[in-house]
Amino acid sequence: MSSVKTVLASIRIGWYRDFGWTNPVTGFLMKTIAPVASVLSASIVYWLGSSAAGSFDPSHVSYIIVGAALYSHVAAYSWVPSQAISEGKWSYVFPQVFISPKSSTPFLVGRCLASFVTSTLTSLISLAFAYYVAAAIFKSSIPFIVTPLSMILLLGALLANVPATLGLGILLAAYTIFASKFEWALPTYVAGLLMVFSEALFPVSVLPWPLSAFGNVLPFTQFIRAAREAVVYGSVSAYSYYVGYSLLGGLLFLGVSLWAYRWAERQGRKKGIIDRKVV
Amino acid sequence: MESRLWLRALYARMWVRVMSVFNEPLWIAVNIGFPFFSSVGLGLLYSSTGLRSFVGFAILGGIMISFWGNVLWSMASQFYWDKQVGLFEIYLTSPAPMTAILIGMSLGGVVNTAPSAVLVAVAGWLFFAPPLSPSWLAVGLTFALTLASLYAMGMMLSSLYLAYGREAESINEALHEPVSLISGVYFPSIGNFSPFPFSVQVFASLIPLTIGMDALRRALFFSQGLSSIYLHLIVLSMR
Numbered sequence: 001m002s003s004v005k006t007v008l009a010s011i012r013i014g015w016y017r018d019f020g021w022t023n024p025v026t027g028f029l030m031k032t033i034a035p036v037a038s039v040l041s042a043s044i045v046y047w048l049g050s051s052a053a054g055s056f057d058p059s060h061v062s063y064i065i066v067g068a069a070l071y072s073h074v075a076a077y078s079w080v081p082s083q084a085i086s087e088g089k090w091s092y093v094f095p096q097v098f099i100s101p102k103s104s105t106p107f108l109v110g111r112c113l114a115s116f117v118t119s120t121l122t123s124l125i126s127l128a129f130a131y132y133v134a135a136a137i138f139k140s141s142i143p144f145i146v147t148p149l150s151m152i153l154l155l156g157a158l159l160a161n162v163p164a165t166l167g168l169g170i171l172l173a174a175y176t177i178f179a180s181k182f183e184w185a186l187p188t189y190v191a192g193l194l195m196v197f198s199e200a201l202f203p204v205s206v207l208p209w210p211l212s213a214f215g216n217v218l219p220f221t222q223f224i225r226a227a228r229e230a231v232v233y234g235s236v237s238a239y240s241y242y243v244g245y246s247l248l249g250g251l252l253f254l255g256v257s258l259w260a261y262r263w264a265e266r267q268g269r270k271k272g273i274i275d276r277k278v279v
Numbered sequence: 280m281e282s283r284l285w286l287r288a289l290y291a292r293m294w295v296r297v298m299s300v301f302n303e304p305l306w307i308a309v310n311i312g313f314p315f316f317s318s319v320g321l322g323l324l325y326s327s328t329g330l331r332s333f334v335g336f337a338i339l340g341g342i343m344i345s346f347w348g349n350v351l352w353s354m355a356s357q358f359y360w361d362k363q364v365g366l367f368e369i370y371l372t373s374p375a376p377m378t379a380i381l382i383g384m385s386l387g388g389v390v391n392t393a394p395s396a397v398l399v400a401v402a403g404w405l406f407f408a409p410p411l412s413p414s415w416l417a418v419g420l421t422f423a424l425t426l427a428s429l430y431a432m433g434m435m436l437s438s439l440y441l442a443y444g445r446e447a448e449s450i451n452e453a454l455h456e457p458v459s460l461i462s463g464v465y466f467p468s469i470g471n472f473s474p475f476p477f478s479v480q481v482f483a484s485l486i487p488l489t490i491g492m493d494a495l496r497r498a499l500f501f502s503q504g505l506s507s508i509y510l511h512l513i514v515l516s517m518r
Binding site: 052064 | 305306309312313315316317319320321323324325326327328329330333337446449450452453455456457459460464465466467472474475476
């Protein structure tokens with residue numbers, strides 16, 4: 001019960017950190033601009049290349065819009081636990097959490113969940129906005145299934161992906177306990193790797209083996225496939241397979257990550273790593 | 280005497296910045312992450328459309344995005360970090376001219392970003408081998424002028440950012456992608472191939488990166504020499 005209270009308090013801290021510097025509407029708009037631009041960039045690259053090659057297919061624009069919006073979504077909240085530690089070392093918030101008798105895991109989970117909610121909203125807005133802008137600038141009708149069922153399925157996929165993303169976040173946080181410099185650069189690598197390996201912009205089969213096999217087993221890849229089935233292709237059976245894979249793979253990954261974090265936390269306490277000078 | 284002080288302040292600020300990276304090679308690994316993966320990702324997207332000849336746009340975009348990132352995070356918001364650690368007060372109370380500090384910071388930033396940009400270029404060209412048709416004199420001149428105007432924009436933004444506190448980080452995060460989109464880092468955002476309406480193209484042309492990217496693409500991939508891109512160069516020089 002006390003862990004639930006810690007998670008809820010941490011969610012509040014996360015939102016306060018993200019929006020406390022301004023009014024919530026401005027803060028929210030600022031967080032939405034980047035994913036919208038990122039989704040449009042990828043769509044335009046496809047439009048330009050395929051138009052010049054004479055192979056433009058409007059349904060592939062939907063494929064890219066969904067992939068680009070959702071890989072940014074995963075990237076946006078997967079690095080929050082790591083950020084909570086690295087930023088917390090500067091602001092002395094994390095040492096306070098760290099020396100408390102309980103594990104710091106609920107604190108990190110809460111921060112990650114706060115960011116999940118924010119990022120879910122910004123991603124859905126990016127999807128909608130990019131869809132309309134892309135349809136206008138490419139002068140094409142872009143297929144998109146917008147029904148109550150497809151929206152519920154999309155939301156289901158977003159929720160099923162939480163364990164995998166939380167797992168990635170907790171794993172990065174385990175590393176950040178030991179790192180005393182450059183840990184803030186991890187998000188760029190996480191976002192970049194997800195862009196290439198999670199089938200965000202192109203099928204992983206484009207990658208050479210074994211990279212394609214690696215991309216294929218990632219729960220994030222299955223999550224993006226499930227979301228595409230929900231709003232682009234409309235196959236509920238394929239959706240169920242991908243979402244199930246994403247959820248189970250994510251839970252397994254989360255279990256491993258929690259174990260790694262516990263170990264890192266124990267080592268951190270024993271060796272006083274948290275007090276290392278931050279450069 | 281004043282010009283000597285100015286040059287010494289410039290050299291000192293540049294030296295500190297250059298040493299901060301070259302004494303810690305891990306910085307290069309830190310800087311290369313985003314430009315490298317976005318080049319590879321968008322390069323693969325270009326090649327998946329069946330058009331390999333545009334893959335070079337993605338690599339060139341990765342190179343230039345390294346510098347844009349540096350301008351945003353290490354020029355525009357630098358004084359914010361400096362304020363946090365108490366360095367900015369020292370700048371203000373010292374006799375060192377602020378213009379020399381800004382230009383020293385810019386030159387140091389260019390030197391520091393160059394290794395990551397070169398690595399992105401080498402890796403991109405090894406991985407994709409995109410077709411090139413360069414006019415090297417035009418490429419070199421455009422590149423130099425683009426960097427100069429980009430860092431000048433960074434100096435201008437740094438004075439704006441002085442007014443901000445924690446907002447600086449959020450503003451940077453919000454600015455990075457939209458400016459990359461509008462200025463056509465990975466695709467032409469002005470001219471015949473642009474997907475944008477004319478009004479957006481006019482707005483985009485106010486950003487030096489837009490003009491620089493357009494000229495670089497013309498010089499590097501379509502063998503257009505100085506006679507074809509002189510208007511771009513004049514505009515960049517005026518910034």
